[in-house]
Structure formats: C-alpha cells, structure tokens
Amino acid sequence: TDAENQQKLDAAKEAAKDIISKLPNLSDDEKKDLKGKVDKAADINSVNSVVDEAKKLSELNGVKKEIEEAHLYFLDHGKGGDADSSDPNHTEDAALNKLLHGTPTEDQTFATLAEKLKANPASASDIRDALEAAKQQNNKNEAQAKDNAKSELDDMKRNLDAAYSALTDEQKKTATEKYTAATTAIETAKTKVDSATKPSEITGALNTVNTALTEANTAVENAKGKRDTSDNTNDQDSALAEEKRAAHDRVNKTNLSPEEKKQYNDAIDASTKLGDPTGIANRAEKHQKIEDAKKQIAALEHLNKAQKQYYKDLLDSTDASDHADGKDDIDDALEQALNLNGVMKRLADLATSADALKKDDKDKKYSSADKDKKDAFDAALNAANTQLDKVEGADSDNINADGANALYNDLLKAMQGLDNTVKGVGLYTDDLQKEYDADVALKEKPVYKNATKNVKEAFNKAFEAAKSVLDSATKNPTQLGATAADQQNAIGAALANLVNTRKALDGIDTTALQAEVDKDKPLEDKPVYKNASKDKKNAFDKALAAAEDAIADAEGNKKLAAGEDPKTQEQKQKAVNDALTALQNAAKALDGKEQKPTPAPSVDKSGLKALVDAAGQVKDSDAYKYADANKQGAYDKAISDGQSVLAKTDATADEVANAVHAINTAKTALDGKKPTPN
Template identity: 40%
Template sequence: LEKLKKQAEEIINRNPKLTEDQKTDYINQIKNAKNKEEIQNILKKANEQAGKNNVNPGDIKKKEKEEKEKREKEKREKEQQNKLAEDKTKAKEALKNLTNLTTDGDSGDKKKLSDEIDNAQTPEEVKNIIEKAKAINDARGALKEGALPFLSHGKSDSNDDKALKELIGADPAKKDNTLTDLENAIKDISSAQTATIRAALDAATRQNGINEQAARQAANAKIAEFENKLEAAEKVLKDNTTIKDADKNAATSAINAAKDAITTAKAQVASATTPSGMLTQLSDVKTKFKDADGKVNDAVNNAQKENKQQNTNDPDAKAFEKEKNDAKGEIDKIPGLSKEEKDKYKEQIDQSTHKGDPEAIVNQAKKHKKIKDALKKLDEFTHLNNAQKEAFKRIIEDTDAYNHTDADGKDLGIDDIDVALANAANTDNAMARLEELKKNAEALKGTEKYTGTNVDPTKKAAFDKVLQSVVDLLNKEKGDAKGAPEVNDLYTDLLNKMRDLDSNAQSAGLKTDALADEIKSDKTYKPDTTSTPAKPGNSVYNTSSQAKKDAFDAALTAAEQALKTAEDTKKPGAKKMSAEEEATAQKAVDAALDKLIKARLALDGVDTTDLQKEIDKESATTSSDAYKYDSQEKQNNYNTALQEAKDLIDKLTGKKQAGTDDHLDTKENKQKALDEALAKLKAAEEALDGTKPVEPTPTPTPTPSVDKSHLQQGIDNGSDVHNSDEYNNAPSDKKQAYDHALDHANEVNNDPNATQDQVNQAAEDLKKAENDLKPTPSPLPTPSPVPGGAGFGVNDNAPTTVDKGELNIQIDSAEADSQPGNAGAGNNNAGNNNAGNANANAANANNNAANA
C-alpha cells in the first residue's frame, strides 16, 4: 500500500495541469487512503480536475520542464547522499588500518577523525579528512622512537642521542627542532592542515638524512684519524732500522690487529642505520690502536738504547763507509741535479753518523725537485703563522722521503712531503676560518650583549680569555705551531663563548674554499671527451695505474658530495648548527680535503709535457738542413730515439701494452724511463749537424747601360710645346693625351730600373702625342718610295714633311748607341736585342736625314 501511495504521489506531482494547492490536497488524500481502490479514485478525481482546469499550453510545457528538473535534482541529491554514505563507510574502514593513530577514547585521533567524517557534507570533505588522517598517521610513525634515529629526541638516556652528541655534537637534552615542529603540526587534530603536516614531516625526514650523512662522515673521520696515527706509527717502525726483530714483530702484530679493527669499524659504519650502530666498533679501534702505539713506542725506546752501536766508531765502520760510498754513487746517477746540489748531498752523506742515514739522504736527493716545489707551495698558504710554516718546513726538509706502505708492504704512493702539504692545507683552511670568527667576536664586543650592565661577568671573562688565545695564535710572529685539529677546537671554544653571551651570535660557517678549489683543480686531471673541444686531461693522471686512478676518482666523488653537504648548510632556511655540530661538519670537509689531496699526490703517473714537446719538434727537425744533410747514421739515431719516445708515451698512457722488461711498474721507474728517453732524444737532435752544400756563385750578367738622353730632350721640350699654338689650339683630348705621355716620360726618366725598351717606348709615345697636337693637313699625293724609306720618320703615320727636331733626336740616339760600352757598339758581352735595336734606330735616323 505504501508503495502504491508513493507512486500515486509522484503521478500527482508530475501532472502539469494541477495547481500546487490541488496537488497538496490530492497528496494528503492519498496519504489518508485505506486501500488501493481509494487511491485509484483519488487519482481519477485528480485527472478529472486537471481536465477541467483552464491551463495555457505554454504553462503546461513550463511546468513539465520544472517537474523534470526537480526530479533530476532529487535524483542527483539522492545519488550524492548514497555516495556520501558509501564514502563515509569506506573512510571509517580506512581509519582502522592507520595503526599509528591514537585510540585513547574521545581524545584519540580515530574518534576525532571519525566524528569529522560523520559531519562531512560532501565526498570531497570525506576525501580531505582521510588525507589528513594519513598524514597524521605518518607523522605519528615518524615521531616514534627509532623512526628518525638521527634526530635528537631529547632523551639523555638514549644511546642514539648520546651517539649523536659524540658524532655531530647534538644536545641529548634537547629535542630536534624539526621534531618539535612536527608535534605541533598534529597537536590539534581539528585544526590540523594536511599540507602543514606533510611539510613538517618532509623537513624532519630531510634533516634526519642530513644528520645521517654528517654522522657517517664524522664516524669515518674518527676512524681515519686513528688510521693516520697508525700509519705514522707503522712508518716509524719501518724507518727505524735499529729496532730488534722481536720488538718489531710484536708491534707489527698489534698494528695488524688495530687495522683489522679499523676494517670492521668501517664496515659497521657503512651498514649502520642508527648513530649508536656507527660507534659499535669504535671503542675496539681505540683499544687496539692504544696497544699498537704503545708497542711501537716500546720498540723505538729499546732501539734508542742501543743506537750508539750503529755509528762509525763501531766495529762495522768499514761496512758503514761502504754504505756511504755506494750512496754517493747513487747521487751521481740522479738526473736534474746541478753539480753544486750533488756536492751538497754528498757532504751530508759524509757527515752522517748512523746506519741508514746515507740511504735516507739519497731518497731526499731523488725528491729534490719535489721538496723544492713543496716549500714553494708552503709559501702560498697565507693564513699560517710563522711557527706553523716553520714546522711544516722542517718536516719537508728533514724527511727521509720514504714512501708510506700499507700492512702488506704495498707502496701507497705518498710520503712525508705529501702528508705535510695535506696537513698544511687543512691548517691554513682552519686558520682562515678562525680569522673570520675573530671578526665576528670583535664585532660582538661592541654590542649590548657584551657591554650591557646585566652581562654575566664570568661569561664575559671566559669569552675575553678565549678571544685573546685566538688573537695570539693568529699573530704571524708570535703564534704557536698548532695543527688543524687544535685550531678547529679553538674555533669551537670561541663560538661557544660567543653564544654564552648572545645565543644568536653568528659563526663563520663552514670553510669550504680550499675543498672547492682542490675539486676544481683536480677535475682538470681527468680527460673529458664530451666537452667541445675535448679535454685531454693531465698527463700525471693519464699515465697512472688504474688502481691509483680509481682511488683518485673515488676521493674526488666523495669530496664533491662532502662539498654539496656542506653547502646545503649555508642555504636559506637551513637549520642553525651548534658549535659542536659545526665542528663535526667542518671535520668532514677537512677529511674530504685531506683524502683528495693525498689521492692526487699518490697518483703514480709522470708529467710527460717536456718529452711531448720534444716529440712535437719532429717536423721542424726532419725538415732542417742539420737533419737532411747529415749522415744516415745520425738520422737513424734520431729516428730511433724519436720512435722510442713515442712508444714510451703510448705505453705510459695505456695505448700500447707495456711489457715486464719495460719496468714501468712504479712512479720512480716511469720517471727514470721518461728522463732517459728525453735525454736520448735531445742528444740525438743536438748531434745533428749537417750543412747544405755551397752552390757556385753564377757569373752575373752585366747590366747594359740605358740611354735616356733622347727621352730627356723630349721632356725638356715640354715647356715649348705647352706654349705653342699647336698645344693651345688642340682639342682637349689631344692635350690630355700629351700631358699623360709627358707625365709617363718623367716617371720612366726618374726610374733607375727602367730598361732601354721602356725608355724608347716612352720617348716614342711622347713624340707621337706631340705630333697629334698638330692640325691634320689636307691629303697630299703619296710620294714615291725611295730606298731606305725616304720621306718617312719614326712615326709611319706622320706626313712626308720631316720634323727636324725628331731627326736630330734619332741621330743623337744612333750616335750614342754606337759609342763603346753601349748596346749599339756590338760588344760581345752585351750582345742582346738592345744592340740590334740601337743599330736599327741609327739606320732609321740616317734614312730620315737623307730624306730631309
């Protein structure tokens, strides 16, 4: 019945001819109907009433449209309600799976979020609530202990918080700011914003990652510190040849145990996922190193007690004298040393008093240039005080120059000189950073934070004391010879004292200049075929062994990452570091710089620049007279030395396979082969002394004299011509032609190199131009020819009337040519065409004379 009523109501509502009041009345009747028949009767009445109503067809259509829109709206609203109900059901189901949300009664996350879902008016609102719920769930998970282990949770009893303090200087009593921000973002569930929660969560996660990297670098730096100390202890053990075997074996065993502990610790740091995990094996490293260091010291002390037995007054004085003589012989073989430098090293050998000293002096001599370059490099470290420079200088000058080796005796490719330079670079960097902080500290003294009446006098005095220590250290003349670690400790101490007075006191930040410069320089070592033009790289890198290249590449990559991490701390919005955190971060930068410098210095390649320059002279040499006109033997010597030099370059760079007989396995052997090849090639080139055979000097052909008198006469006559009626009455083109011919005549007459033909032609052209000035006479009968051409002058086109001036010129010319030494004289040495021309001219002149 209810279903029938509902259908009947819809029929009534859809009837466009019923008024609203009629619809309401009939619907009320339907609601009160008791059975089907009553409903049908009501519908019948409604239909009859609709027929009686006088309704406009347009109104009917309008009503039908409105009814349709109403039904569609009701349908949409019903579908939305259904969708909303469905989404709410799914949303509440999703809440059950968000296990990090709190469930403690009405105050729990799930209850509050569930209420929000109930009150949601649209599916979009439901969707946003679920997104917020997921963000809160993720935030709750991140705030759980162990989720972000590299952020301090402010728990002094937490192993991870304690480890963070040791590694990056985090305060275990304070919660990391990003965690506090994340907690605040979800403190009030009702007003919490998804975007705010996600931003806070991302910030915490990012800072956790930054701290993890810094902690890992710090842990490795601590291990590297022990590794360097162990390396130094091992070197002492190796270099001291007077240590007893029993003591050496005991110390070596302890060193190997410490190395094993270091290897284990490195692996632990690499795989650890918590700060405390990174330090698990560090205590074992400390213990094993202490034991090894103690045994090395014992071995050295025992050896010193018996040291007196090793001088020239001992029974082995004869053997020691032989050691000295052998060492002096080695000095003579070292290339690149001047006689004065060799004599100096020999004198040092003569003055040595302990076995092993001569060999150490030879090593120094072999690295003479390296020591010299290192001392020059030391002068570039402008931030070091004098005492620091002097300390590094002594290390470099007094070194025995042996290369350091690993536990297996493998050459590491670096020596005391390399280590001293690396340490000097880091110390210079630390001093520069301390100078910057000193400026900030002195600026602080001029503020209320220092001068105010409420300043704690104890803190102020502590600040003054540390600042004075900094000033003293930075004094070039009076500063102590502190190393990088001590300088950095003093920096941290000053920054802490500054922040005791002003919590916002600015640090100098991380000093990355030296690392950035080293990276920029070292990147040029590697070839780059992708750039335009391609970059060949540095020959020292190109000729190094693959193992040394790989170590260098790894150190360069690690340095670039360390630099990026350090630079991230300088970006706007980066977390402000405590003094301890900054110290740890700076240690990571310094460790990366130290490792990169040592990796560069450990490259076992050689500089082939000089040899390559000599090879590049091939074309100039082989095209020179010294080569082309020398003996075949000397040419062959040069060709052989040149090919051997090219082959050596190819073997050093790996283009050709080097054989065992080439002995290119160490840097020293490579350098020796390089020096020998260069010396041989230079000697072969200098030996070339061929000279080009002298060709006999040909007998010069006498230059015939040139007669210009007739040309000069024509030029001299120019003034008369210009004043003549013929010139003044001539057409302008004839005047111009004459002027040009006169100018040309002057040019030829003034030319010392003009030939006789050129002179004759110029005279002829001038005369013709002069004749052309004269008016053309009426045609005359053609005269009968006479022998010799009588009646014609030089110009065949001239009239029969002969110009006596021309005749005189031709006669003079013929007479001049007939004089001894001139072309017309028939001289055998000058028997050329000029002579014939001169005779012809003379004949013509005579004919003209006869005609006249």
C-alpha cells in the first residue's frame, strides 16, 4: 500500500541520513546539503543515489586531505625562478632546483595530480593513483637532494683535509683549532641534512658550514707562510708563461677543429692574468665534451628527430657549470638522453605488441570490445606511434623520459582493457651491457691502471653499480610492476655514469716508453755504449734513469723524496713524453765503435813445411832406421811440434824458427848405419 511504501521510504531516508552523518570526510555544510537531497528524494533508488554521491564525495575529500598532509615539498612547482620570488612555493622550489642542479620546471607527477583534481567529475581512484606516483617521485627527489648535499659536504671535507695534511706538524699547530671547528660543522650539517623535511632546510644546513670552512681555509693558508717576492719581478711572468704552455697543451690535445683550437690558443696568448689561461683551457675541454655528447646522442638508435634536437639545443645553450657531485650540465643531459633511449625502446616494443593485438585479433579481443575500450586503445596506440615516428615524433609534452613512460603506461593500460592477460615488455639493457663488456677489457689498459686514485675509484664505483643494475634487471615482463619506469631510469643513470667516469680516466700510457727502455737498456753491454765518448754515455745514462723514473711516477710506484711535491697527471704525461724523446735521441747519439784486434804480421812457414813434408823420406833412410831409439823419438817429436806450429794461425816467426831448428838438430843427430853382412 501507499502507506507501507511511504514507511519504507522514510526508513530508507533515515538510514541514509545516518550513513551521511557518519561519513568521515564531509563538512557540516556538505552533510546538510546531502541530507536535504535525501529529504527531497521521491523513491528509494533516489535515496541510494544520494548515498552513493555522499560516499564518493567523502572519499574524494579524503584523498584531498591526504594530499594536504603529504607535504610534497620535494616536487617542483616550477616556481623557483627569480620572476616567481613572491610565489608561496618559490623558496622550496628554488632550494630544490639548487640541490638537484635543475631549472624551474613543474614536475610531471605533480602536473598529473593537479589535472586529476580538476577533472569533472573527479575520480578518487584516479587522484589516489596520481598521488601515489607523486609521493614516489617526491621521495626519490628527497633522497637525491640529500645525497647531493652530503656529497657536497664530503667534497668540502676532502679538500680541507688535503690542504691541512700538506702542512708540517709545526704549521698545523696554528690551524688545528679552525680545522677542527670546520670538520665539526660539516658533520653537524650532515646530521641536519638527514633530518631535513624541506629542501630549504637542506640548503640551510649547507650554508651553516660556510663561515667555519672559510676560516679554516684561511688559517691553513696563513699557516703555510708566503715567500717574499717583492724583489723578484719575474716570478709572475714566469708563472704565467708556464700556465700558458700547459693551457696550450690541453687545448691541442682536444679533437676540436683547427679553427676552434686557434681561437682558444689565441685567447690564451692574449691573456695577462694568472688563472685566465687555465680558465680558457677549461672552456675548450668543456667545448670538446659538449661535442662528444652531441655525437653520442645523435647516434642513439631509438630517439626521434625532435628528441635529438631538444638535447642538441640543450647542450648548445648550457654553460656546462660544475655541480657539487662532480658532474655538470653536460653529464645531466647525456644521462637524460640515454635514459630516454631505453624508455623509447620499451615503448617501441610495446607498440609492436599492440599492433599485433589489433591486427591479428585471433581471439576477437579488439573487434569484440566495446567502443570506449577500442577508442582508448586506438588513442593510446596512435599517441605512441606518433612519438615513435623518427622524423615527425615528439611534442613538447612528451620530449623526455617521463612523457615517454606516461605513453607506455597509457598504452599498456589500454591493451589490458582489451585483454587482461597482457604484460609489459622487458627492461632495455643492451646499451649498458655493451658499455660494461667493453670496460671489462679496459681495466687491463694503462688508461685505467695508471689513472689517479680518485678517478679510478669513481670508475670502479660506476662499474660495480652497472654490474649490480645488470644483475638485478629482469627481462621477464611478468615480474615488472609499477617500479619498471624507475628500474629503466636506473639503467639509464648507470650507463651515463659509467660512460662519464670511463671518459674521465686519465691514466698515462707508458707502453711506448717502456718498450724504448727495454730496447735501449741492453746497449749498456755493447760496444756502441761501452766505447762511446764520455759525454754521450752520461747523456744516455741520464735519459735512461729519467725514463725509468717517469714510468714509476706514472704508474704510481715512485717514492717521493723528502719535500718533493707529487706531480699532476698533466705533469706526469709531459714527463713521459719528454723522457721518450730524450731516450730515443740519446740512444741514437751513442758513438762507440767495435774495436777489432790488429792482425799479426804474416810469418813465412814454407821452410818449416818443407822439413815436415820431408819427414817420410827421412824415416825411410838408414840414418833414421838404424839410429838409436832415443834419437828417433827426438826426431819424431820435432816433426810433431812442427806440425802444430804449421796449424797455428797466429804462430810467430820465433815459433817457426824454433821448430825449424829443432827438426834440423834432430835430423843431424840421426846416425844410424846399415850393418855389413859377414
């Protein structure tokens, strides 16, 4: 009956109002408004609709409340520039940009979150997904910002330690107090960095070190003492000339064009202040590094034309400033491009699978899907293929890895909307594996073996990190979850770091000099050295010793003498080059000749030979046959000795004469007579 229906409706309204009253995230005004809608509902279905509306609004408000409580201070709002100094987000954004070495750019996850909040109707689940992505990025940025800050503090400590350690014990006495205060300030700052909850708190911790560090460095410099050069007007000119020479060497070692080298060398020649030639050489090497990065990016297989142009323009416009972590803007651009290359490869592989899903359609997954799902799939696939177009692809929104990852995720979601068994594609590790394999062999070469300690350690760290990334990277799509993008980013970062640290290896190649030493050292036992003039031998000895010293120094095996300063890699390389030239020249200049013995004068042996040749006739004579045995023996011995003298190539005239005399004497003594028959 109508009365019963009304009773049920009234009961449903009361129950609905009770539910609305208990919903946690509704304001009093919202509850009042919703209850008013319940009162106006004409049937139970309408009442239930209001309840559903209330629950969605409560959930939506709850997500918004989560956003407020999340405190995403480490997401860039894009307000860190000077023009936005009055914006409430400026302070944190500016600090974040400084710590991450970036420029004011709204974070993609933050932009997505804002977009989902503005959607009409807004979806609580979509907002929550966007919030989780934003939280992950916020946490990632926070960790990176803190790592960068602590790396900067470590650099401060390392440089201060090096300067302080160079002091004598007596000098340290005047600098110890300030040194200790600075190291304490650095450790305190690290603690503050770890506990910081905002970027500005991290930069604030860094700033607290400045005063103590400046005072410590000043104390160290003062402790060194300075040489009085007031009477030596040539000191600065000599130092400038040496700095110019070193700067020219650095410029000429680059692969810049002859015209570009000339510009830098002309600027070096025109410089008048200490420090300027070094600065010019630094710019030349940065120029070379930019050109190398541009070539490497241009060769990346999976980037489209617009993406390559973006990074080319970025590199052309950078001042290549150094960061506290030892990297610079060039390293950052290369890392981003290498990362994007891997993401684009994964997007291309997924698009290939999507094309097959649509074209094969064996299970009617595409053709039987409802229009909304097909439209979503077609839109996502079209967006991916547009981005993958090598000539026309990439708009400004999708130029980087975040944009490409978003396209990947949209396409994967659309594919799964047609077929929930679809999995993503594996991580792209080919480029990293290729670099890693090449660097395994590099460890056996002088460029690595003879590298300076900190450079070698940086390479070793990057090498091990690359191995760890490769070992943990999975190519099985079924094992890849929401962290796939982060995993691919880690692969790109590991590749860029390994490439950069490999390029930074500064080991000196001593192969040619060692080969020259091995070739020339045996000369010391040969006449060319033994019989050389004294000055040529001294020059060779000096060059050989200098070569062995340069090799030992380059390979880190030289024991420095008291008070001897260690050489820079540039100085070691120059010493190796100079030693090679000096040793080659000294070896060529050795003028010792082999001294052959003067041959003995020719001796006439003909008389002796005639006597020896006649021995047979003598022995057939009665005088020999019937002579006493002792006389026969004396003759035989004289003949034998004569034969020995004839065989002797260096027999003297006296030896020949004595042999002739002995034979004649023995022959004369032969007095045998044939007995007369009775």
